[in-house]
Amino acid sequence: MARPAAHSTAAEVNSQAMAGLGGGRRISLAPRGPRLKDVPAAWILITPVIVLFSIAVLYPLVETIRLSFFDIEGLRPAEYVGAGNYVELFFDAGFRNTIVTTLVFTLATTAISVSLGWFLAMLCAFAPGRTLPFRVMIFAAFGVSEAVSGYMWVSIFRPDEGGLLNTIVGVVSPGFSHAWLGDPGTALWAIIIAASWSAVGLPLMLCFASVQAIPKTVLEAAYMDGAKPLSIMRHIMVPLSLPGVRVAIFINLLGALRAFDIIYVLTGGGPVRSTETIGYFMYRESMTQFKLGYGAAATVVLLIAVLIISIPAIIQRTAGAK
Amino acid sequence: MTRTSQRGVSRRATHLLATLALAAGVATPSLAQDASGELVILNWQGGAEGDMWEVLEDAFVEQHPEISIRELEVTVQGDARGPMRTALLSGEVVDLIINTWPAFRRELAESGIIQPIDDLWQEYQWDEQLSQSWRDLGAVDDETYGLTYTYGYRSGIWYETDHMEQAGIDAPPATWEEFLDSFDALRGAGFEAPVAMPAKYWAHAEWFESLLLRTAGVEFAAQLAVHEVPWTDPQVKETLMTYAQMLEAGCCGSASQMFANDWDGEADQIFQADNKNYLLIGMWMNGRAKSEYGLEEGVDYSLFEFPDLGKGHDDTASVDAKELVLTTNGNNPEAAELFLDFMLSETAADILHENGYASPSNEADTSLLGPAQQIATEAVSGSQVQFVLGDLLPGDFVDEYRVQLQRFLQDPTEDTVDSVLQALEEQAQSSY
Numbered sequence: 001m002a003r004p005a006a007h008s009t010a011a012e013v014n015s016q017a018m019a020g021l022g023g024g025r026r027i028s029l030a031p032r033g034p035r036l037k038d039v040p041a042a043w044i045l046i047t048p049v050i051v052l053f054s055i056a057v058l059y060p061l062v063e064t065i066r067l068s069f070f071d072i073e074g075l076r077p078a079e080y081v082g083a084g085n086y087v088e089l090f091f092d093a094g095f096r097n098t099i100v101t102t103l104v105f106t107l108a109t110t111a112i113s114v115s116l117g118w119f120l121a122m123l124c125a126f127a128p129g130r131t132l133p134f135r136v137m138i139f140a141a142f143g144v145s146e147a148v149s150g151y152m153w154v155s156i157f158r159p160d161e162g163g164l165l166n167t168i169v170g171v172v173s174p175g176f177s178h179a180w181l182g183d184p185g186t187a188l189w190a191i192i193i194a195a196s197w198s199a200v201g202l203p204l205m206l207c208f209a210s211v212q213a214i215p216k217t218v219l220e221a222a223y224m225d226g227a228k229p230l231s232i233m234r235h236i237m238v239p240l241s242l243p244g245v246r247v248a249i250f251i252n253l254l255g256a257l258r259a260f261d262i263i264y265v266l267t268g269g270g271p272v273r274s275t276e277t278i279g280y281f282m283y284r285e286s287m288t289q290f291k292l293g294y295g296a297a298a299t300v301v302l303l304i305a306v307l308i309i310s311i312p313a314i315i316q317r318t319a320g321a322k
Numbered sequence: 323m324t325r326t327s328q329r330g331v332s333r334r335a336t337h338l339l340a341t342l343a344l345a346a347g348v349a350t351p352s353l354a355q356d357a358s359g360e361l362v363i364l365n366w367q368g369g370a371e372g373d374m375w376e377v378l379e380d381a382f383v384e385q386h387p388e389i390s391i392r393e394l395e396v397t398v399q400g401d402a403r404g405p406m407r408t409a410l411l412s413g414e415v416v417d418l419i420i421n422t423w424p425a426f427r428r429e430l431a432e433s434g435i436i437q438p439i440d441d442l443w444q445e446y447q448w449d450e451q452l453s454q455s456w457r458d459l460g461a462v463d464d465e466t467y468g469l470t471y472t473y474g475y476r477s478g479i480w481y482e483t484d485h486m487e488q489a490g491i492d493a494p495p496a497t498w499e500e501f502l503d504s505f506d507a508l509r510g511a512g513f514e515a516p517v518a519m520p521a522k523y524w525a526h527a528e529w530f531e532s533l534l535l536r537t538a539g540v541e542f543a544a545q546l547a548v549h550e551v552p553w554t555d556p557q558v559k560e561t562l563m564t565y566a567q568m569l570e571a572g573c574c575g576s577a578s579q580m581f582a583n584d585w586d587g588e589a590d591q592i593f594q595a596d597n598k599n600y601l602l603i604g605m606w607m608n609g610r611a612k613s614e615y616g617l618e619e620g621v622d623y624s625l626f627e628f629p630d631l632g633k634g635h636d637d638t639a640s641v642d643a644k645e646l647v648l649t650t651n652g653n654n655p656e657a658a659e660l661f662l663d664f665m666l667s668e669t670a671a672d673i674l675h676e677n678g679y680a681s682p683s684n685e686a687d688t689s690l691l692g693p694a695q696q697i698a699t700e701a702v703s704g705s706q707v708q709f710v711l712g713d714l715l716p717g718d719f720v721d722e723y724r725v726q727l728q729r730f731l732q733d734p735t736e737d738t739v740d741s742v743l744q745a746l747e748e749q750a751q752s753s754y
Contacts, residue, residue, distance in 0.1 A: 074717060075407060075433035159582035160595065182522070182582030184732075268523055271581035272728045287404035289718045 061303075067296035074290050085297035094273065095281060095298065102277040105192060106256040112196040114248045117203025121241065122233055124204070125211040135204060142201030150265030153194040157181050157266070181267050184274035191275055195262050199255065203248035210244030211237050250313045257306055278302045357656035358388035364409060364416040365393045366402035370609035374677040381673060382664045389657045401524075403717065410435060417652030418661060421468060422644045423713045424459075431462045436647040438465040442659055451666040451683045459709075460645050468645030471665040472679045474605035475698035476640035476710050477532040477628040482592055483621065485513065485599045494626035498564070501629040502571045508599050515575035517568065518588035518598040521731055524712060524724050525585040528602045528640075529565055531711045535638035536631040537561045540708040547714040549754040553746040559739055564631065566734035577732040586610065593617060602628070604642055608678030608694055619678070620693025627701045639705035642713065643682075719753035722746065 068085055070078040089095050120138065124131040141149065156164040159179035170176045180190045214237065222232050260279040263269060269276035269284060276284070278298060286295025365375060379391045394416055396405035403426050406419070419436065421427055430436045443449065443457065443466055452470065460468025481494065489511040495501040508516040519526055534543050538557040545551045546558065574580050583591070589607060591598045593615045601607065607625075611617045630636040646665060648658055664670055671686035678692060680699055691699060712720055726742045 074429045075411070075435065076429070077433075159579055160591070160597065162595075179576070179578040179582035182580065183578035184581075186578075270522060270725075270728065271578070272725055272732065284721065287408070288401055289721060290404055290407050291718060 064296045064299050064303075067293050068300050070293040072290075072292040078293070081293070085294050086301075088294065089297055089301065094276075095278075097273065098276050098278050098281040101188065101275065102257065102279075104188065105195070105259060105275075105277055106253060108189075108192045109195045109199060109256040109259075110249060110252040112192065113199035113252055114203045114245060116196070117200045117205075117248060118207045118241070118245055120200070120204050121207035121211055121244075122237060124208055125237060126229065128208075128212065135208065138204055139201035141198055144198065146195075146198055146261035147265055149198050150194065150262045153190075153197075153262075153266060154181070157190050182271055184271050187267050187271060188275050191263055191266050194266060195256065195259060198262070199252055202251060203245070206244040206248045206251075207241050208244075210241040214240045246313075247317075250309070253309050254306060257302065257309070278305075357386070357654065357660055359390070359654050359657065361389055361391045361418070361654050361657040361661060362416040362652070363391060363393050363661075364396070364406060364414070364419040366396045366398060366406060366420065368397065369606075370613040370677065371606055371679075373613070374609070374673065374679070377673050377677070378665075378670055381669050382661055385664065385669075386657070386660060389654075389660070391661075401720075415651055415653060416649055417654050417658040419647050419649060420644060421647050422642060424709060425714060425716065427460070427468055427645070427647060428462050430647060431465075431467050435649060435651075436467050437650045438467055439469060439648055439662070440466050442648075442662065446659070446663050448663075448666060451685055453682075453684075456643075456682045459643055460647075468647050469662050469665065470643045470645045470682050471670070472674055473641055473643040473682055473702070474680070475625075475702050476528060476604050476642055477535070477638075477705075478602070478605075478625040478694075478698050478701065479628065480589075480592070480601045480603065480607050480611075480623060480625045480694075481599055482596070482617075482623050485511070485592075485596070489513070489599075494624075495629050496626075498567075498629045498631050502567065505571050505573060509572070513597065513599050515573065515579065515597070516599045517573035518583075518591050518601045519574035519580040519731070520583050520585040520588040520601075520603075521577075521580040521728055522582065522584045522587075525588075525603060526580065526731060527712050527724055527727055528604075528710075529568070530561060530727055531640050532602065532628045533564050533631070534558070534561045534711070535640055535708055536628065536635050537564060537633055539635040540638050540706045543708045543711060547711055549750050553750055554743045558743055562730060562734075562739045562742070563736065565730070566739070569731065569734045577728075580731055581728065593623065605679060605695070605698060608692070612678060619695070624694050625697060627697070637705050639701055639707050640710050641702055641707045642710045716753045719749055722749040722753075 067078075069080060069082055071081045071084065072078045120135075124135055157180040158164075158166065159177065159182055161167065161170060161175075161177050163180075165180060166177050169178075178186070180186050218236060218240075219232065222236055227235070258279050259277055260283060263275055263277060263280050264283070267275045269280045279302065282295050282298045282302065285291045285298060363379075365372070367375060375393070379393075383389060383391060394409060394414055396402060396409055398405050403423060406426075410416075419430070421430070427436070431438075448469070449457075456470045457466055460466055460470055479494075485508065486492075486494070489504070489507040491504055491507055495504050505516045519529075531543075534546070534557075537560055542551065542555075542557060546553070546555070551557075568574075585601070585603050585607075588598065589601055589603070589610060592601055593611060608619065611623050612619065617623050628639070646662055648655070648662065652658055666681075666683040666685060668683075668685040668687065671681035671683045672690055674681045675686065675688075675690040675692075675695070678695060680686075680691065680695060680702075688696075688699065712723065715723055723746060726746050729745075730738055730742045732738075
């Protein structure tokens with residue numbers, strides 16, 4: 001029989017137990033309800049959702065895929081080119097460069113924000129009540145629009161001695177001045193730091209919630225057995241907070257892959273395209289150069305990347321759900 | 323019906339038709355005079371220029387109280403054509419569009435969004451207010467689409483007068499050598515990087531464009547704009563090598579400093595932070611100097627003409643212009659006609675002048691121009707002019723053009739110049 005996880009609900013435990021009794025075959029004890037097609041009221045209730053979903057998600061998706069097969073430049077009539085845009089993307093050195101930049105940005109932003117959020121959640125878990133204002137302040141940054149926080153970071157990274165970062169470094173090294181956003185070697189990392197700052201609130205809250213869900217009896221038992229706080233953190237809190245970490249990684253990866261606003265505000269993809277991610281590439285091709293078909297093809301490639309990350313995560317999260 | 327009566331009917335019909343035709347001919351302007359309702363203008367200009375547009379619109383509405391104006395504003399950082407296209411393609415209906423890109427005018431005309439205004443030109447007798455050269459500037463394939471309402475000198479270098487006094491420079495540099503020599507004097511006065519080089523997006527190309535005109539002339543620049551000469555032409559290389567002289571002379575600090583700011587941030591470095599001295603940028607700097615920094619034109623700041631290179635093309639200048647184009651599907655064409663006519667009036671010209679912008683209209687009172695504007699106007703009238711190159715290049719080429727010039731700024735050596743020009747030529751092969 002499968003051993004129930006510490007945080008499993010009674011229903012899950014029951015379900016898993018029944019699966020064991022059934023020799024691996026899942027047996028539901030829940031009474032079989034009426035099917036959707038048998039209840040006209042259900043259709044009435046879900047129709048608005050289906051209509052909204054079709055307008056807001058399905059139609060733009062189908063239209064984007066359709067546009068990706070056309071050569072559309074400016075306001076001129078569209079011309080069908082089949083997979084031509086995808087072939088061009090494949091050979092576009094600029095696009096290949098954006099893939100590398102996107103990978104660096106996505107992985108670094110996710111690693112920094114999730115590990116920092118996780119670490120802070122662990123610390124906050126020792127004194128949940130007293131750290132509430134602290135958690136609210138950090139999470140507030142997550143709620144600030146990236147465009148707004150971008151302008152704040154512009155003043156932090158200002159190239160002259162008036163920039164906050166240059167001023168701080170200048171305390172140690174008087175007269176120090178560096179154009180953080182103008183140097184191709186530091187611009188991407190400056191954006192990664194700014195994006196991580198905005199993103200750290202969500203992992204903090206998710207990991208904190210996971211830690212809070214640990215049964216008190218488990219922690220009390222550990223204390224009674226004489227475990228030190230560090231041991232409790234290492235052997236109990238860290239492993240049992242992993243579900244929250246996984247969700248945080250998933251959400252941060254998706255957000256970072258689609259990043260645009262903060263790049264637009266801080267560097268506009270420069271200097272010399274060193275901070276251009278796929279999201280910004282899409283914007284530049286579609287909106288600046290108005291090559292809508294080419295931009296749509298880049299969008300579809302990004303969509304595929306997002307699906308590659310999302311589908312396994314969704315399957316894992318919903319496995320066993322009824 | 324008898325032959326006589328038939329003739330009578332026919333005569334009456336002829337008279338009626340003639341009367342109607344006469345009435346129609348005379349009535350069009352009077353119908354426009356009776357215009358009312360909402361006039362919609364697609365505007366993408368913000369800051370001081372956006373404020374000036376509000377003054378212009380208020381003045382128009384004061385003259386035509388039955389007309390109201392609504393601006394469809396698109397906001398953008400950089401090239402406004404993208405959001406303008408989005409607005410138009412998404413079904414926004416406007417009567418007039420403010421445009422500054424000749425290539426975009428052609429795109430709008432070829433897609434049937436704007437209509438020729440040759441008939442209106444004749445009807446309103448705009449020839450009396452605008453010379454033929456301004457009419458030609460707004461043409462696509464011999465048809466007039468754009469009514470130019472302002473123009474700007476793009477080869478003028480702005481400076482703060484105090485800085486020059488501190489460096490002991492009595493008169494602005496007139497030649498390239500004097501210009502390069504002035505860097506030492508300015509550095510001696512404590513200015514580490516005399517030239518503000520806003521290379522974050524596009525403004526670093528201004529130097530290339532004025533240098534190209536002074537190196538190879540307006541005809542060559544026009545040919546390059548339509549790719550009738552290759553980017554690998556020796557004259558383009560010579561232009562970049564001249565540009566390199568300025569960088570080697572320590573004009574602008576490191577490449578990362580140049581990439582850090584757009585033109586407005588670099589303007590702040592001159593007029594607010596007192597860190598830099600020269601800025602090559604369009605006439606909108608005049609509006610910013612007055613409204614943002616509260617400076618007095620000609621006293622606190624001014625501009626000088628691009629220094630002579632001595633290569634036989636020192637009578638050239640880069641210019642830009644802004645125009646209004648009339649849409650084919652606007653809801654209020656009568657009000658739009660009146661507004662076009664208003665923009666050439668003395669009232670509009672005075673508003674433009676008061677805000678630091680030049681009007682091409684003969685109605686304009688040039689005595690209202692400030693000292694910097696006078697210098698710019700004289701420079702344009704005494705030069706062979708060429709429209710700013712970046713606005714003539716195809717949309718999918720211009721971005722590469724600016725990025726390759728950024729590469730040049732990173733390492734202004736002959737090898738880089740060759741590689742940059744090769745990359746531009748390869749992109750041009752696919753863009754034209």
